[in-house]
Amino acid sequence: MTLPVVIDIKALDQLVQTLAKDRQVMGPVRRDGAVVYEEIQGVDDLPRGWIDEQEGGHYRLKREGDKLFGYTVGPSSWKRFLHPPKQTLWRAGGGGITPEPIAEDRFAFLGVRGCELAAIQVQDKVFMDGPYRDPHYAARRENLFIVAVNCTRAGATCFCASMDTGPKVNPGYDIALTEIDGGLLAEVGSDAGGAALAALTSRPATEADLAAAAQGIKDAEGQMGRKLNTDGLADILKDNPDHPRWSVVADACLNCANCTMVCPTCFCTTVDEVSALDSDEVSRENRWASCFTTEFSYVHGGAVRPGAKARYRQWMTHKLGTWWDQFDSSGCTGCGRCITWCPVGIDITEEAAAIRGEGG
Amino acid sequence: MAIDGLEKIVGGHALFAGLGDAFLSTVSGCAKNVRFAAGDYLFHEGDDAAALYLIREGHVGLEIAAAGHGRMTFQSAGPQSVVGLSWLVPPYRWTYDARAVKDVRAIALDATCLRRKCDADPALGYEVMKRFMPTIVERLHNTRLQMLDVYGTPS
Amino acid sequence: MAHPADMKTDPMVPVLAQITRKHMEIPGVVTFEVEAPGWTGFGPGQFNMLSLFGVGEIAISISGSCHDTDRIVHTIRDVGAVSHALTMLEEGDTMGLRGPFGAPWPVAGAKGRDVIVAAGGLGLAPVRPILYHLLANRGDYGKVTLLYGARRPEEILFEQELGQWRSQLDLDIEVTVDHAAPDWHGHVGVVTTLFPSADFDPDNTTAFLCGPEIMMRFAANALTDAGVGTRDIFLSMERNMQCGIGLCGHCQLGPHFVCKDGPVFDWATMRPLMSVKEL
The missing domain is CATH 2.40.30.10 (Translation factors)
Known part of the structure; x- marks a missing residue:
């Protein structure tokens, strides 16, 4: 295994340039008051010196320090690229059906956090490991290069430590970075990552560098604003479909579907028929869908889950419970987005504790 | 001899299976064999509920008529089932028509006779009531399901 | 397949x-x-x-x-x-x-056993392949009974075919309707009223049910009351299916994707889920 090295910001920029030669490099940028993921040209695009302040229903950016990756996670997630909000499946016109060409996107993601890498791996199971695959997702995934970042700061809605997904990223990356004073500790996770790193100017990491990185990660772990007790949780949720707490949360829930849109693992889609206005061409598209809408469960005659209580219960029980039955993992990686971006601040960790019978 | 045969028939019907000799003999005292040809009515809506019928063979259609809807069969009763529950409760009057769809052989139990015997012996009354209750509850459940019109086209 | x-x-x-x-x-x-x-x-x-x-x-x-x-x-x-x-x-x-x-009806597992097929309304369509299979392999199965409930005599599906099948001596077919005009000489009442007179050995019976959920629930309960095992009763579930391959998420019922894991499930699996409202 290649030993960890330390690179400086200039070398990181060089990495972006190298990756950009045959890939779209996607990374964090500051836009409309939030850190979102977009195509970047270099390190200058990164939100250096900005951190986020998060709480239930609250997100603000503010200036603090000069770290590249001082922010935690924003409203967008990498699923936007691998499992885009709209995916054309095929087009029909002139009597024939033309399958949409398999996606040829070659992405490199810069700044994938532990919770996010875990979320990508959760969606891998959904789209690639079952009896049927999503060929577009699989193609994008196979072409993906991941530069992960170990968090050295956690937000108030973070709970990856409870989900064993962070703040230190688990394997699955090509390169993992940890921001330390005077540079970035870089660890190799794949042959491609090793090759990319070898081409950069670097120095071997010292004991002090490793200790600094470890301390940063430890600090982040201590800063987690939320905790989720997962012990036996799947069964507790599945065994309590009539718990009174579901009605309490349903009264607060606006059914806006924000939680499902920001969630990096939520994968549901609706198959839409799209007719062109200016020709006889029709196409079929997969679009992100949310189990918080009534039409989501529609069968002729009406919705299976007409009540808000049933819909919230479906989402949370699926995420933390039945996901295990389906994919042998949790559907939650502890990123906290659903808490932050809920307009009324509904907190999945608080709801889970309440169903368990603690606090709430 | 005739009574013995009748007791055997009454005791052989699902409603009174395992009733016990003493009760069976008492109940059978109210019983007689009846036959209805296909198309004959066992009784009509509004008539006094003077008898109830334990169907042995054939089918009986329970019908109700409504203006604009014509006559409609809402329930059929075949072998081993009971036709007539209104004899149990005042004012002892039929609320639907019962018509033999196919030739029917049945036991008719005289309602006045059976009520009097049940009143005279509460133990018998309770036993008879217990045996009628499942049919009453089942009809109620089934009516509820029919009311849902589960096979209908949702609007 | x-x-x-x-x-x-x-x-x-x-x-x-x-x-x-x-x-x-x-x-x-x-x-x-x-x-x-x-x-x-x-x-x-x-x-x-x-x-x-x-x-x-x-x-x-x-x-x-x-x-x-x-x-x-x-x-x-x-x-x-x-x-x-x-x-x-x-x-x-x-x-x-x-x-x-989707997962098919486990017809092979019913070999050597009595078979009850109970359908309601349009639910006769998804079970018709079972009947074709049973008729084509009649010797492999015990007593075969089809119990079918429709809304009205005019809405009995595959009526001609039912008539042909009825003329076969080795197939017992009973049809009931929810209500009828007096010229209907068949059964009137819900499909569960047909169960008591059906001839089957509860210890050696496989049942296939298809119809509105509430009809299947009552039919499954009637069969378990008669002694048929909950793992020997199969239902075909209906949910919103958009992809058919377990990727779109719409058809979830508890832990199951109805399109991929079902639509056919056994009653042991479905009973606890079907008792929860709006699952």
Whole structure:
């Protein structure tokens, strides 16, 4: 295994340039008051010196320090690229059906956090490991290069430590970075990552560098604003479909579907028929869908889950419970987005504790 | 001899299976064999509920008529089932028509006779009531399901 | 039966299937026979996703015989925008078709046993492949009973075929309707009223149920009350199916994707889930 090295910001920029030669490099940028993921040209695009302040229903950016990756996670997630909000499946016109060409996107993601890498791996199971695959997702995934970042700061809605997904990223990356004073500790996770790193100017990491990185990660772990007790949780949720707490949360829930849109693992889609206005061409598209809408469960005659209580219960029980039955993992990686971006601040960790019978 | 045969028939019907000799003999005292040809009515809506019928063979259609809807069969009763529950409760009057769809052989139990015997012996009354209750509850459940019109086209 | 691993094409992309025969069953219900390129057959209980371009796509079970490998038979009720448009198609027209999807009825597991098939309304269509299979392999099974409930005599599906089957001595068929005009000489009442007179050995019976959920629930309870095991009773569930391959998420029922893990499930699995409201 290649030993960890330390690179400086200039070398990181060089990495972006190298990756950009045959890939779209996607990374964090500051836009409309939030850190979102977009195509970047270099390190200058990164939100250096900005951190986020998060709480239930609250997100603000503010200036603090000069770290590249001082922010935690924003409203967008990498699923936007691998499992885009709209995916054309095929087009029909002139009597024939033309399958949409398999996606040829070659992405490199810069700044994938532990919770996010875990979320990508959760969606891998959904789209690639079952009896049927999503060929577009699989193609994008196979072409993906991941530069992960170990968090050295956690937000108030973070709970990856409870989900064993962070703040230190688990394997699955090509390169993992940890921001330390005077540079970035870089660890190799794949042959491609090793090759990319070898081409950069670097120095071997010292004991002090490793200790600094470890301390940063430890600090982040201590800063987690939320905790989720997962012990036996799947069964507790599945065994309590009539718990009174579901009605309490349903009264607060606006059914806006924000939680499902920001969630990096939520994968549901609706198959839409799209007719062109200016020709006889029709196409079929997969679009992100949310189990918080009534039409989501529609069968002729009406919705299976007409009540808000049933819909919230479906989402949370699926995420933390039945996901295990389906994919042998949790559907939650502890990123906290659903808490932050809920307009009324509904907190999945608080709801889970309440169903368990603690606090709430 | 005739009574013995009748007791055997009454005791052989699902409603009174395992009733016990003493009760069976008492109940059978109210019983007689009846036959209805296909198309004959066992009784009509509004008539006094003077008898109830334990169907042995054939089918009986329970019908109700409504203006604009014509006559409609809402329930059929075949072998081993009971036709007539209104004899149990005042004012002892039929609320639907019962018509033999196919030739029917049945036991008719005289309602006045059976009520009097049940009143005279509460133990018998309770036993008879217990045996009628499942049919009453089942009809109620089934009516509820029919009311849902589960096979209908949702609007 | 096609297995996903054998599929060379994207399961989300349909083929163009041509209608070779159209038959009006009862008002609002049409049976189509179609031919589709690349079709390799199906298992009884499986479904296809049928579509009309520019209108949409719906899941429709296959109502024909799995021994008939060329024709694909679908019986469609006109209940929504897509099904309405499909029922308007004529012979020679094409529709989009992908499939077959879903877990079939476990007919092989019922070999040597008595079989009860109980269906309600249009639920007779998804179980018809079972009956074709049982008739084609009659010697492999014990007593076979079909109990069918319809809304009115005029809405009895496959009536002619039921008549033909009824004339066979080795098949017991009972039909009941919810209400009828007096000229109807058959049973009137819900389908569960047919169970007490059905002849089967509860310890050695497999039951296949298909119809509205509430009908299947009552039928399954009537069968368990009669002593049939909860793992020997199978139901075909209906949920919103959009992809048919377990990727879109709409058809979830507890831990199950109805399209991929079902639509056929046993009663032991379904009972606890069906008792929860709005699951």
